[in-house]
Amino acid sequence: MVFLLFSAATSFAKTPLQPILPLLEAMPSDLHVTVPYLLSFVMADPLKMAMVSIENNLSPPETLQKLSESLTSLLPLLSQLADIIPRDALLWKLKLLKSGAAYANSRLHAVQAEVLFLASGKDNLLPSGEEADRLFKGLKNCRVRYFKENGHTLLLEDGVNLLSVIKGANMYRRGRQRDFVTDYLPPTLSEFKKTFDEDHKLFHLALSPVMMSTLTNGKIVRGLAGVPDQGPVLFVGYHALMGIELSPLYEEFLREKNTIVRGMAHPMLFGSKYETSRQESSRLDTVSMYGGLPVTPINMYRLFERNQYVLLYPGGAREALHRKVCLMSPYLY
Structure with a gap:
């Protein structure tokens, strides 16, 4: 079992809104309509919410126009929240949240499942x-x-x-344990575009990589025409510099x-031993998303x-780092 947590309410007792919670209880019903507008200043970044539906390949004037329209469309939704969550329902939910957080905190030591916590810095x-x-620190299997x-x-x-x-x-699985071979999900089109058309675009422009392959008649051509269209195929490579040629x-x-x-990589890259409590998504996550898996004979x-x-x-790893480091692991030698 895997638990996903987002801005965990186990910290509800420490919310900056604690001083104003009694005011919500004393607030007249007629003023409840103002609550969504007041909370909107602390709950979200309206610009980032508005940017969700805007394509990245638009020109600056088009982006501004779409952003203006998106922000305008968000405003009526705030007034609707007061109707969706009436005053009595809101107070009941807050009390339920308080008691639920207290109970969850008292049982953290008993949680055995893997936990993936998505935390926000702002x-x-x-x-x-x-x-x-x-x-x-408190959960046994928390990333x-x-x-x-x-x-x-x-x-x-x-x-x-x-999903990304x-x-x-490496938290997606179909069974009790993750299987790096059968549980792998290829990147979606949106993930592909974000990775190579946005995140790595300048990197690829700087490198200007050229792919060459050899046809069956020995002719060297540009592109991958010489690579079989169907596997199994084993590619044996040399790490030129820290493996940056992978992208x-x-x-x-x-x-x-x-x-x-499917790139075979050091098992250390797929564990949580060296992760921290403020672990950001990194290039190692990209390696996993694009097929990386621990190098073992059975996996191959x-x-x-x-x-x-x-x-x-x-x-x-010794080749990738050009023998600059020496980690005590049998996989490196």
Whole structure:
């Protein structure tokens, strides 16, 4: 079992709104309509919420126009919240939240399931960062993904894709234990565009990588025409510099062959031993999202059995780091 937490309400007792909660109880029903507008200043970043529906390839004037329209469309929703959550219902929910948080905190020691906590750095409603520190230490199997530029309404804000976070943290599974071979989900089109058309765009422009392959007649051509259209295929590589060549390689195979190259990597990259309570999404998450898995003989065999493309760097971490570090692990030697 895997639990997903977002701005965990276990920190409800520390919310900055505690002093005004008694005022909500004393507030006349006629003034309840103002509550959503008051809370909107601390709950969310309206600009990031408005940017969710705006495409990234628009010109600046078009972006401003769409942003204005999106912000305008959000305003009527605030007044509707007062109708959706009447005063009595709001007070009941707050009391339920208080008692529920107290009970959950008293039972944290009994939680055995894996937990993925998404914490916001600019959460003005709950101290998500501090709660990430506490739960990371207090829970037995807790991993954190920290979004330092996002607010309380994390999943409603631009730039946050829950599926990508789950896949990057290796938390998606179909059974009791994660299977890196069968539980893998290929990147979606939106994930592909964000990775290669946005996040890595300048990086690829700076490198200007060129892919070459050899046809069966020995002719060297530009592109991947010389690569078989179907696996099993084993690619053996050499880490030129910290493995930065992986990103262009993944992109080219997806664009030209519409397939994923499953990269065999050091098992350390897929664990939580070296993660922190303020762990942000990193390049390691991208490696997992684009098919990386621990290098073991059985994993390689199972990939070949499924006719997949497999990428192996025999030199491993020592080759990638050019022998600059020495970690005490048998996988490095």
